[in-house]
Amino acid sequence: MTEEHKLRMTKQRQIILEELRAVKTHPTADDMYQMLRKRMPKISLGTVYRNLEILSESGIIQKLDVGGTQKRFDGDISIHSHVRCVECGCVGDIDVKPKYNLEEEAQKMTDFDIYRHRLEFTGMCPSCKQKKKVGQA
Amino acid sequence: MTEEHKLRMTKQRQIILEELRAVKTHPTADDMYQMLRKRMPKISLGTVYRNLEILSESGIIQKLDVGGTQKRFDGDISIHSHVRCVECGCVGDIDVKPKYNLEEEAQKMTDFDIYRHRLEFTGMCPSCKQKKKVGQA
DNA sequence: TTTGGTGCAAAGGCTTTGCAGAAAG
C-alpha cells in the first residue's frame, strides 16, 4: 500500500520544521523558501516542497487548502479553522469549533462515507481594513 | 472600481451555462471543455475558462475550491456544502447547514472582519467504496 | 458600426521530478 519510508532528520528538514513552528502566518512553500534562505542560503525550493509534503503526510504539520492558488502550511496541527483575507490573501487562525458533530449531520444526507470536515472563513485582515480606511478618507 | 462590462449572450456562453446546469458533477474547466466539444467541436479551452470566470464573478454560477489542484464549478448557487472523495476526487452535494451563525461565533475570536464561511467535507464516494470492497475480497 | 467575444497558441505561475553527488544512520 502506502510506501513506508524511513525519515532522516536532515538539517534542511529540521530548520523547515523549526521555522514553520516559529511562525503563525501560515506561509506558502515559497514564503518558507524565502525565510529559510536567510539561515541556509543554499537550500533549494524543491527541497522545501518535498519536505513540506513529507511532513504533512506524516501528520507532523498541516497542509492548508484555504483558497487562492498556493497551498499554505501550518505547524499547529491542533483542530482549528482559518480566515483568509480577501484583499491580501493572508491567513489567520480561528478557534471556533461547531458545537455538534457536523460529520454526523452530513452523513445523514449523503451516500458518501464522511471522514472529516473543514470550516473556513473569508474576511478582511486588520492591516487591509486600515488601508481601506486611509484610502477612502 | 470594479470594471463594469456588458455581457453578451454568445452561443458559447449559453451552452456553457446550459451544460453546467444540466449536470450535478461539479466539473472542472477541462471536464466542461470535454463535454462541450461534443456540442460545439471548435470551442476553445480558453473560452471555457474565460466564461466560467465571468459567470462566477457575476454570481450566475459558483466557483468551488474544494481541495485538489483544479477548481470546480457548480451551476447551483444555493447555499450548500460539498464532499470530496479522497480516492477519486469527485465532488458531491451536502445539504447540512450549521444551525447557528458561524460567522458571528468566529467574529468573537479574531481581529479580521468576517464575511462568510465555507464548510466542506472529505470522505469516500459510493463508487470508490465499492471498488475497495471488491479489491480486498 | 461599435465593442465584447472567440480560437489559437504562447506565456505564466506553482509544483513535481530526474539525476548525480552528498550525507545520515
Place this chain on the structure above:
DNA sequence: CTTTCTGCAAAGCCTTTGCACCAAA
C-alpha cells in the same frame, strides 16, 4: 556501506493572456 536526501534544472499541469478575426446588439 546503504539508502535517503539534496541542489539544480527541466518538465508538468492548470490557468491566463495577446492578438487578429468574428459576431452580438
